[in-house]
Amino acid sequence: MDTYVYELGKSLYINLTNRCSNACTFCVRNGHEGYFGNKLWLQKEPAAEDVLGAIDFSKKYEQVVFCGFGEPTERADVLVAVAKELKKRGYTVRVNTNGQGNLINGRDITADLAGCVDYINVSLNACTAEKYQTLCRSRFGERAFEELISFAEKCRDRGIKTNLSVVDVIGAEDVARAQALAKAHDLPLRVRAYIADN
Numbered sequence: 001m002d003t004y005v006y007e008l009g010k011s012l013y014i015n016l017t018n019r020c021s022n023a024c025t026f027c028v029r030n031g032h033e034g035y036f037g038n039k040l041w042l043q044k045e046p047a048a049e050d051v052l053g054a055i056d057f058s059k060k061y062e063q064v065v066f067c068g069f070g071e072p073t074e075r076a077d078v079l080v081a082v083a084k085e086l087k088k089r090g091y092t093v094r095v096n097t098n099g100q101g102n103l104i105n106g107r108d109i110t111a112d113l114a115g116c117v118d119y120i121n122v123s124l125n126a127c128t129a130e131k132y133q134t135l136c137r138s139r140f141g142e143r144a145f146e147e148l149i150s151f152a153e154k155c156r157d158r159g160i161k162t163n164l165s166v167v168d169v170i171g172a173e174d175v176a177r178a179q180a181l182a183k184a185h186d187l188p189l190r191v192r193a194y195i196a197d198n
């Protein structure tokens with residue numbers, strides 16, 4: 001049975017797809033069946049109704065987070081349909097993304113996200129386009145890096161609380177460079193500790 005939603009801590013996570021425009025060297029999908037005991041490889045991608053049908057709306061969550069075993073903006077229409085329903089019911093909605101949603105969909109999806117998404121975390125992952133591509137291997141090539149920053153700026157400008165993030169394993173020097181880059185674009189940067197799930 002496919003896992004469309006799963007609880008972790010005080011939040012509910014939504015797993016829309018296993019597709020992703022990146023093939024990150026560090027991706028949790030590499031050699032894993034799931035995350036913290038939740039099997040996240042999907043037999044079939046869910047429709048909005050499948051996801052909504054899997055949520056127990058009697059429960060309250062700190063946040064409902066689109067963040068599965070793949071890139072949620074690969075399914076932007078389903079994401080927006082589910083997020084709208086969640087907002088109607090008073091939930092706080094977050095999207096964790098690689099920031100390539102506009103490239104993936106071939107259009108600016110940030111207008112659709114505004115109004116139904118409260119928070120967006122865009123993984124910056126590196127301090128230069130070259131390093132990003134070595135690490136994340138985007139199918140869009142090196143331009144993915146510039147595009148993800150532009151995506152984050154658009155989200156912010158539309159009123160979504162937006163931050164970039166890096167994982168501390170890239171080293172102190174690159175974290176400092178990423179911090180400078182984020183500052184230059186007037187975006188907050190979150191530095192996360194690497195969490196392995198073995």
Ligand code: SF4
Binds near residue numbers: 136
């Ligand atoms: S962006 Fe996320 S889901 Fe996609 S390959 Fe990288 S770590 Fe995996």
